[in-house]
Amino acid sequence: MKKVTLFSTNEEVLRKVLKEENAIDWSTYFLIGGFDISYAPLLREVSAERDVNSRGYTLVRLLYLPDITCLLMPEVDSELQSRISSLNLSHVELVNTTWKFGGNEQGHRNIKNLISNFPSCCISDNQGQPVSWIMMYDYCALGILYTLPEHRGKGYAKVLVSIMTKNLHAEGYPVYCFIEEDNTVSYTLFKNMGFIEDASYRAACFHTFTMEQLTGDQLKIAEIELRRYLPRSHQVYGFLVIRNRLKSDPVDVLVDKWPKFNVIVCRPQYKQEFDFFKDTLLFTNDETTLKEMINNASVIDWSKYLCIVLTACVQGTSLPHMEIVKAVASEKKVPITKLAVCHMMILEDVSNLPFIDCSGISLSSLNETHLNLVNQTWKFAKNQEATGMIHNMIANFPSCCVLDAEGKPVSWILTYASCAVGMLYTLPEHRGKGYAKVLISTMAKRLKARGYPVYCFIEEENKVSYQLFKSMGFSEDPSHRETWFGLNYF
Template identity: 40%
Template sequence: MHVLTDADLELAENSLRELFPESLKVYGYLLNINRRKPHNQMVISDAWPDFNVIICKQKQQRSQDREGDFNIYSIYSRDRESLKKLLSSDGALDWSTFTLLGGVDINHIDAVKELCAHQNITSKIEGIMFVLMLEDLSHLKEPESIPGYQIVPLSVEHTDLVNSTWKYGGNQNSYNSVRNYISNYPSWCVMDCSGRPVSWVLLYQHSALGLLYTLPEHRHKGYAKMLISIMAKQLWEMGYPVYCFVEEDNEVSYQLFTSLGFRHKPDYRAVWFQLNERMV
């Protein structure tokens, strides 16, 4: 197991840029780490510089945000045997605690299942995702003037509202994550005349679009398409990849993003895989 230094991280970012879409989640983390965004990540690989696996994991376990609460590992792997070998190495993974492996190549998931069986721990697939990436801006929606509303970035005073509507929100750790996203990464919202957001989109620490939400009474007005388009153009100009994760059974989100030109690799899915039961 090799722990990547600051110099290694710069080189890894350049290498992973050539390996989309499989590398997107890890690449997105490295992009922000290398730009000195706040983080609690250490990055390990199976070898260096000729790596087959790179994993971003928490430095401080159980940090007071969703990433620490869920003990999320972000994984890029070229092949299943290399992934299996790194996860088996000393210090790579704590097999005794709840862990969520994020972005495992579906073609390599059997290797993780074999390790779990060997360790005699419970495990399950939590979600299977399309990795939708935008490489052509021609289908994006042009911004429109909305009488009585503004299109502006979110501010930290909106953290409670975003946290209360987030699928993974509703507690203090998720609140801390949302506040971090708003404070350190791009975000956009449609805001009414009272200063209340009615629709919004944020960016995760791994650079994926997320937390997209429109209040029920404001839906079917094209707000989500417009906000995604604005965010996509901004990220494109910043040199960021423009991508998101959409669960296989989320037809509404899939149709929304593909209508704007997002596409996925036909034989690739990213798996979120749970080790051990989470203690609530």
């Protein structure tokens, strides 16, 4: 993350500087820290002109020490003095995990930089492990003051503030800090230590919104993280399971931040303007961040056709993120069409499958010579529009089919890019022979053996398939449906 600081006595001059191409790179993620809140409207104005999403963080108070003689200096005995030192690189992880804005890779890099290059002070226990510490940010402000809970109430914070203040003052540095408005404990501590504030001044943090594209091991970590949110995350989780193990068409996987993301978007790469059968998958646990992310033109191109999969309540009341997508579409005057509403049915355990006699049935996998057959019989296919998606499924994902005496498929089932099984179909002249149950049972066992989730989507009006999968041991969460929406769909 890039940090930017600014100061100005003339708003018009500041506006001109912010609009200069070489002043700020608005295409990258950066943070403007501790700026006068009166500049906020101007920053939002310029970022909006550049189609960059921005967000104001919590307001902070600026406290400073006007004179070293104002500093409260607590007594420090020789035993405590012997346990006072500077932080070193072996302490990075401890500081990062306890910092309210840390706990991630970015935080680790920030803390490492601060410890390596700027003054710090800590109090260690008898084993030499830090139990309380204070640091200096790269803009010279005191911060990251923290004491482990079991060592609080011993006056360590006052000692550290006093020592760091004297050290900085001796080096000719300004002595000040930013404290969030709701942090009354720290505010009172610094006030009691002799720091003062200008009550008419408030600072804030402003940052542009961006995203990170996941690759390699990041995709595997995201898969593990999404498992915590099943069944709501089934589509994206299933997609990553497939993506991390098999070849498939290229898809960009974007998150709002890493590794503790709130929004993840699986965005297919479109080869033609109306690529109807490539779904954009979304999962979020933070609606505010979702709105910021999908508003960003670099994440979602609202000018083109797009199919988005969302979750809705059965009763018809949409979940918050569904309303957000609709609201953004409305703001951008993009037509939105409901394409399908489906049950999501899950097989939790293969032991729930009933016994199916497969004797005398010839089973195989589909191959590329079967592409036209599957395309012609799939209800959503129009001409050759679906052949790209079906080819990807046959070539890269698990499939199963029943062959007749001549070795031709008469019944089949495939796996979508989201790992859901589907396109179950039996030629009319071969129905009533139990082929569908054989295929469901066989595919479920194969997927489970590979560690894949076993689930499917069934349209609300498809009662036959719904009853079939229920009889095969699949169950559903009755509180929601998966809904497919087309944007710019004509």
